[in-house]
Ligand code: SAM
């Protein structure tokens with residue numbers, strides 16, 4: 001019953017990303033449309049259901065949980081869930097509990113997150129310019145996010161910045177961002193913009209800034225050492241020798257990382273996506289709600305993992321976006 005989860009390609013599944021809400025206090029242009037319709041509350045897993053599902057995965061060998069959304073810190077009562085997961089950190093069953101956030105609510109939550117065992121947070125930030133920040137997030141205020149980052153560091157959380165590389169938008173801030181992160185002791189990861197949920201009103205090919213170009217530009221100023229580190233995900237890392245900083249590159253479109261994939265994604269409605277780039281998913285909410293016994297739920301999880309595909313089909317190479325996903329990033333949490 002408790003045998004670990006191994007997929008058909010012999011990859012152990014040890015990492016679960018949990019989206020706890022589809023809502024957000026921002027409307028980033030590459031992630032959401034301006035007028036989003038959000039799910040009715042009854043569709044969402046309750047905090048108790050999120051706890052039960054996460055606990056089931058931990059019982060099956062998941063050692064790392066990343067909480068995401070939408071914006072995870074706008075989910076009402078979210079600390080109840082984090083505090084619940086802290087018990088798995090205490091037993092050692094869970095090795096890491098972490099979250100990806102836009103940072104807007106960190107002033108409120110940083111100390112509580114640190115107290116329940118969170119050690120690191122990823123904060124998404126694409127620009128250090130007020131006006132551009134308002135443009136890209138539509139609803140966000142840069143000052144609030146910067147204050148949230150201060151709060152996280154004051155609480156002793158390690159902060160990593162995630163920046164979506166956007167041609168013509170933040171190309172000119174590459175070194176400003178690197179220097180700012182270095183001065184604050186923060187690592188920085190760049191993400192290539194992905195063809196998710198394109199509504200046709202913005203052309204993502206126009207925004208696509210290949211990270212190999214970004215990296216070449218970095219190498220003009222710094223000497224870079226390739227790091228062997230692998231996280232089982234799409235990130236590759238280099239060290240900037242001059243600053244000691246670690247820089248990550250998430251290149252799902254130009255680099256095939258699927259062979260070492262160790263992760264699955266749970267949406268806030270209990271759908272399990274076995275691959276970020278494929279439509280196939282398994283409904284875990286039905287077995288969860290059908291019985292207070294976990295056996296049907298665990299059977300459904302195992303059946304889903306047995307269908308995990310070898311990889312995704314994203315491809316920008318022919319200058320048309322193929323393998324494109326109609327789903328929004330806020331749905332699966334990125
Ligand atoms: N709201 C939180 C945040 O912004 O960090 C968590 C959820 S957000 C969907 C997770 C990550 O996905 C963010 O770093 C965001 O920049 C990234 N993201 C959203 N849409 C994307 C896209 N089309 N391509 C690449 N990254 C995207």
Ligand code: SF4
Pocket residue numbers: 024025026027028031032069070071102124330
């Ligand atoms: Fe919200 Fe994060 Fe999507 Fe921006 S990227 S709209 S902050 S969920």
